[in-house]
Amino acid sequence: MAGLKISKWLEHRLGFIQPLKQAAEHPTPSNNASWWYVFGSAATVLLMLQVVTGILLALVYSPSANEAWTSLNFLNHNVALGWYLRALHGWGSDFMIAIVLLHLVQVFLFGSFKFPRELTWMVGVVLLLLTLGMAFTGQVMRFDQDAYWGLGIGASIASRVPFVGADLVHLMLGGPIIGGATLSRFFTLHVFVIPGLLLAGVAVHVLMVLKHGVSDWPMPGRLVRRSTYEREYHELTLRTGLPFVPDAAWKDAVFAAAIIFAVMACAFFLGPFGPSGQPDPTIIQTAPHPDFAFLWIYAVLAFLPPSLETPVLLVVPVLAITGMLLLPLLAGEGERHWARRPVAVLSVSVIAVTLGIFTRLGTYTPWSPVMDAWSGDAVPVKYMHNRSPLEREGAMVLQDKQCRDCHSLNGEGGMRGPKLDAVASQMTEDQIVRQVLQGGGNMPAYGNALNPAETKALVSFLMTLRGHDLQPAMNASRELLRESRMEQTAGSADSAAAAPEKAGQQR
Amino acid sequence: MSELLKYPGMSKVDTLSPEEKAAAHTRRVFLFKLAVGLNAMVGAVLAVPLVGYLLGPAAKKRSDIGAWVNLGSLSDFPVGQTRLADFRSPMAAFNDGETGKTSCWVRRISEKSFQVFAINCAHLGCPVRWFSESRLFLCPCHGGAYYEDGSRASGPPERGLFEYKFKIAGDSLLIHAGNLPTLSTEASCREKPLVQIEAAEPAEAANAGMPDATMRSTTWQG
Numbered sequence: 001m002a003g004l005k006i007s008k009w010l011e012h013r014l015g016f017i018q019p020l021k022q023a024a025e026h027p028t029p030s031n032n033a034s035w036w037y038v039f040g041s042a043a044t045v046l047l048m049l050q051v052v053t054g055i056l057l058a059l060v061y062s063p064s065a066n067e068a069w070t071s072l073n074f075l076n077h078n079v080a081l082g083w084y085l086r087a088l089h090g091w092g093s094d095f096m097i098a099i100v101l102l103h104l105v106q107v108f109l110f111g112s113f114k115f116p117r118e119l120t121w122m123v124g125v126v127l128l129l130l131t132l133g134m135a136f137t138g139q140v141m142r143f144d145q146d147a148y149w150g151l152g153i154g155a156s157i158a159s160r161v162p163f164v165g166a167d168l169v170h171l172m173l174g175g176p177i178i179g180g181a182t183l184s185r186f187f188t189l190h191v192f193v194i195p196g197l198l199l200a201g202v203a204v205h206v207l208m209v210l211k212h213g214v215s216d217w218p219m220p221g222r223l224v225r226r227s228t229y230e231r232e233y234h235e236l237t238l239r240t241g242l243p244f245v246p247d248a249a250w251k252d253a254v255f256a257a258a259i260i261f262a263v264m265a266c267a268f269f270l271g272p273f274g275p276s277g278q279p280d281p282t283i284i285q286t287a288p289h290p291d292f293a294f295l296w297i298y299a300v301l302a303f304l305p306p307s308l309e310t311p312v313l314l315v316v317p318v319l320a321i322t323g324m325l326l327l328p329l330l331a332g333e334g335e336r337h338w339a340r341r342p343v344a345v346l347s348v349s350v351i352a353v354t355l356g357i358f359t360r361l362g363t364y365t366p367w368s369p370v371m372d373a374w375s376g377d378a379v380p381v382k383y384m385h386n387r388s389p390l391e392r393e394g395a396m397v398l399q400d401k402q403c404r405d406c407h408s409l410n411g412e413g414g415m416r417g418p419k420l421d422a423v424a425s426q427m428t429e430d431q432i433v434r435q436v437l438q439g440g441g442n443m444p445a446y447g448n449a450l451n452p453a454e455t456k457a458l459v460s461f462l463m464t465l466r467g468h469d470l471q472p473a474m475n476a477s478r479e480l481l482r483e484s485r486m487e488q489t490a491g492s493a494d495s496a497a498a499a500p501e502k503a504g505q506q507r
Numbered sequence: 508m509s510e511l512l513k514y515p516g517m518s519k520v521d522t523l524s525p526e527e528k529a530a531a532h533t534r535r536v537f538l539f540k541l542a543v544g545l546n547a548m549v550g551a552v553l554a555v556p557l558v559g560y561l562l563g564p565a566a567k568k569r570s571d572i573g574a575w576v577n578l579g580s581l582s583d584f585p586v587g588q589t590r591l592a593d594f595r596s597p598m599a600a601f602n603d604g605e606t607g608k609t610s611c612w613v614r615r616i617s618e619k620s621f622q623v624f625a626i627n628c629a630h631l632g633c634p635v636r637w638f639s640e641s642r643l644f645l646c647p648c649h650g651g652a653y654y655e656d657g658s659r660a661s662g663p664p665e666r667g668l669f670e671y672k673f674k675i676a677g678d679s680l681l682i683h684a685g686n687l688p689t690l691s692t693e694a695s696c697r698e699k700p701l702v703q704i705e706a707a708e709p710a711e712a713a714n715a716g717m718p719d720a721t722m723r724s725t726t727w728q729g
Contacts, residue, residue, distance in 0.1 A: 180602030
């Protein structure tokens with residue numbers, strides 16, 4: 001009784017308890033009280049987790065280039081449960097990106113972005129970009145080697161913008177170099193600007209969901225028409241409506257709890273992310289790596305040809321974001337069910353597989369030279385058996401000249417260039433000499449780094465690498481030339497002159 | 508004017524008679540519009556310093572960025588070798604900590620001729636490493652490779668390594684460092700100043716025979 005009295009007193013002054021209650025209990029078509037409709041609320045709950053853990057981390061974190069890295073190590077090792085808070089925040093970030101992406105795919109495949117929910121989708125696209133912005137600025141907060149060189153990559157991308165590139169770099173870094181000013185502005189973005197926009201955006205997003213109702217379950221053949229949809233949705237709600245809380249929301253609540261539990265488990269068993277080495281640019285023995293969500297971009301940047309890099313970097317993101325924003329305006333009516341939208345299903349499949357492949361490649365970076373393979377990975381013993389002294393000398397040259405950084409033998413070494421286990425069955429001696437000395441096809445020329453003796457030794461070793469004793473590669477045109485000459489010499493009955501030439505060809 | 512509307516959100520244009528419309532142009536309405544205009548003006552004036560503050564880092568003149576830094580004695584750099592040299596950026600501020608430090612690769616070609624390369628790959632700025640045996644700079648990020656003279660060998664970079672301008676003062680090697688080297692903020696100014704004061708110095712005159720750093724970087728621009 002006392003509780004009721006207090007609530008009445010409060011409501012008389014606040015005036016929004018009843019409206020909130022009505023909003024929570026608004027009727028929703030029974031067919032969307034489904035496990036497929038739980039991702040949006042889970043993303044919101046993860047955002048709350050990030051806000052809470054972020055505030056708690058800010059109690060200790062020092063956003064200064066002098067101290068940030070040290071304060072994170074202090075959190076990891078000296079502050080009670082500091083490591084766990086960092087782990088929760090880091091894993092929460094990865095889960096949030098994953099759930100936001102799932103939410104986007106579900107809304108897209110269910111056609112829920114169509115009339116009258118176009119603007120809800122557009123705000124959602126902005127929320128996705130803000131979430132990714134939080135992930136990137138959060139990676140900078142870690143202020144370790146990866147963060148430092150990641151900022152360098154960001155600055156290098158900004159510098160490619162025509163005319164204002166230099167100004168953009170200075171704006172991004174807060175000065176001419178990566179330093180204290182850079183960390184401060186990324187801290188401002190990560191803690192004030194983007195979270196503010198994110199919370200406001202979520203509020204608008206949720207208000208629009210309440211205004212238009214949660215989309216009904218799509219049915220093949222039930223088309224969205226601007227003239228009829230809202231009436232049909234209203235009738236469906238009247239006919240089958242359930243109160244959102246509790247009849248539909250219990251699934252949201254269960255899923256959100258499961259996701260938070262998963263974040264807690266990952267944080268507990270797998271621990272926090274980094275920090276890796278200190279942000280000292282004079283320590284160059286490092287292979288910078290972005291966080292998981294950006295690995296695919298890192299991979300794409302390895303494969304773009306130099307001439308396409310700037311156009312692709314500057315144009316494709318604009319097109320992609322514009323396309324996503326305009327999608328509901330271009331396809332605001334018609335079929336919602338995925339079974340009647342093959343292009344939509346195909347697009348999602350292709351994009352998902354592409355992102356998956358590039359992310360996978362980004363985890364082991366086959367394009368990067370293995371910087372210590374030349375001194376760390378020995379030539380396999382089987383490739384030294386029955387080799388002449390010159391050929392063994394060639395194996396030494398192969399190691400010394402760091403060929404192994406890019407070329408593997410027996411699966412060990414770099415993957416930038418082709419593996420050399422069967423090189424002699426793929427290239428003739430002449431071709432190998434030319435390739436080594438002049439380079440080409442993405443290989444540097446070694447003409448200046450090898451003297452003739454080293455070249456001779458190296459190539460004679462490479463000529464012994466024929467896989468499982470495959471035939472050595474041969475030059476078909478030379479072979480033809482030789483045969484035609486033999487015919488000529490046979491014609492002139494002077495076979496003695498042909499014999500040394502034949503021997504010369506086979507060598 | 509709100510007292511003329513029967514309920515909030517009601518459109519006044521549709522329902523008002525001409526007389527009522529005239530009545531809506533009261534002195535209060537006029538003063539309100541005037542006050543809104545006044546606020547817009549104050550806001551615009553206020554925005555000038557705020558935007559100026561925000562754009563401050565980009566407003567600095569290019570020629571103000573950078574200064575000569577001493578890399579140490581010439582004897583630290585043997586002829587024919589390429590060595591890593593650390594220095595503190597002349598642009599480093601009080602709060603930059605160890606990020607104010609940076610490195611460069613110094614290649615001593617002969618007694619008086621040098622090339623000083625930024626460690627930042629011309630592709631995306633990762634730190635390149637020198638391999639003296641294969642005479643290559645290799646980038647760990649995406650496998651960019653450069654020859655010993657800094658020119659592009661292979662991989663994603665579209666140009667050679669960034670070079671610092673250098674000069675020899677007495678027994679010291681000095682470089683001109685400023686910006687984080689990127690495609691649009693190169694290690695040293697690309698354009699030669701109209702009047703080259705340094706050229707008059709004896710140390711610089713001795714270098715006259717070799718292609719200088721500025722010339723090289725323009726040829727790579729191709």
